[in-house]
Amino acid sequence: MWIWAAKFFYGTRGSLWHFCATKGYCYTVAMSTSGSPRPATHSTSTGRARQKQRTRRLLLDTARKLLAAGERPTVSEVADAAEVSRRTAYRYFPTQGKLMADAALEGLRPVMEAAINAAQAAPGPDNFELRVEAVVRQMQRLAIEHESLLRTMIHETVLQKPTGEPNRGGRRIEWLEMAVKPMRARLGSASHARLVSALTLCAGIEALLVLRDIRGLGPQQAIEVSQWMARALVRQSLAERTAAARKRRI
Numbered sequence: 558m559w560i561w562a563a564k565f566f567y568g569t570r571g572s573l574w575h576f577c578a579t580k581g582y583c584y585t586v587a588m589s590t591s592g593s594p595r596p597a598t599h600s601t602s603t604g605r606a607r608q609k610q611r612t613r614r615l616l617l618d619t620a621r622k623l624l625a626a627g628e629r630p631t632v633s634e635v636a637d638a639a640e641v642s643r644r645t646a647y648r649y650f651p652t653q654g655k656l657m658a659d660a661a662l663e664g665l666r667p668v669m670e671a672a673i674n675a676a677q678a679a680p681g682p683d684n685f686e687l688r689v690e691a692v693v694r695q696m697q698r699l700a701i702e703h704e705s706l707l708r709t710m711i712h713e714t715v716l717q718k719p720t721g722e723p724n725r726g727g728r729r730i731e732w733l734e735m736a737v738k739p740m741r742a743r744l745g746s747a748s749h750a751r752l753v754s755a756l757t758l759c760a761g762i763e764a765l766l767v768l769r770d771i772r773g774l775g776p777q778q779a780i781e782v783s784q785w786m787a788r789a790l791v792r793q794s795l796a797e798r799t800a801a802a803r804k805r806r807i
Contacts, residue, residue: 613649613727615639620660632656658710665699666728673735685740686791689756692736693787696729696760697780707762729761737791744798752794759786 619639623630630638631653636646650656672695676688700707733756741749758764760783768779 610727610731612641612645616641616646616649616656617660617663620656621663624657624660629653629657655710658706661706662703662710662728665703668699669695669728669732670735673732676736677739685737685795686788688739689736689791690784690788692732693756693760693783694780696732697765697783700762700765701776701780704762704765708766711762711766729757733757733760740791740794744794748794748798752790755790756787759783759790 616635616639620630620635623635623638628634632646632650633643635650635656636643639646650659669692673692676691730753733753737749737752737756740752744752764783765779768774768782769776772779774782
């Protein structure tokens with residue numbers, strides 16, 4: 558565990574500055590006139606989420622390097638090699654099995670990012686439905702190709718007690734956010750975030766399990782249904798935004 562040495566002092570306008578002597582990080586917590594912390598802003602929450610993504614990616618990159626060197630590292634060994642606290646590493650990866658499965662799946666990143674870039678470069682700047690559909694199609698194809706590994710990851714995480722933090726699916730969220738990023742300006746932040754949340758239900762291994770194990774669909778049928786759902790969600794999000802804009806003009 559890290560030993561944190563901290564020093565606090567009040568700055569201008571009632572801000573509380575927190576310097577961590579060990580890591581050199583600096584955080585600002587806005588204070589009200591009564592001395593109570595103000596609620597975290599959206600930008601603060603976004604910054605924390607991105608920091609968690611970077612930490613998780615660092616652990617996975619480190620695990621992949623150790624695997625490539627012929628090792629089968631434990632969570633503690635990966636944490637030490639990445640210079641991340643073991644406690645933090647175990648929050649992301651409670652078991653070695655989950656870490657190994659996640660590290661192997663991280664190798665799919667170049668394939669998915671290439672598919673996202675190809676979709677964004679497709680003709681028709683406003684053809685959002687087809688672009689998101691293409692990304693979901695590629696995600697589900699990869700889910701089918703690596704279904705056994707993904708089922709292992711489900712097994713490693715499904716019985717964990719909820720902690721308020723996602724315990725799997727980080728890549729899915731990242732890829733979906735990349736896919737619908739061009740829509741953000743048109744939808745607005747809240748509608749854009751809702752669309753990403755909705756799309757997580759029709760992409761990834763969980764959607765595949767429902768369509769195959771419960772509905773009994775074949776692989777191609779499952780992919781087509783996921784594409785149809787994604788297309789419908791994008792269309793509805795855009796329609797709601799258009800209707801809201803028309804209502805404001807009346």
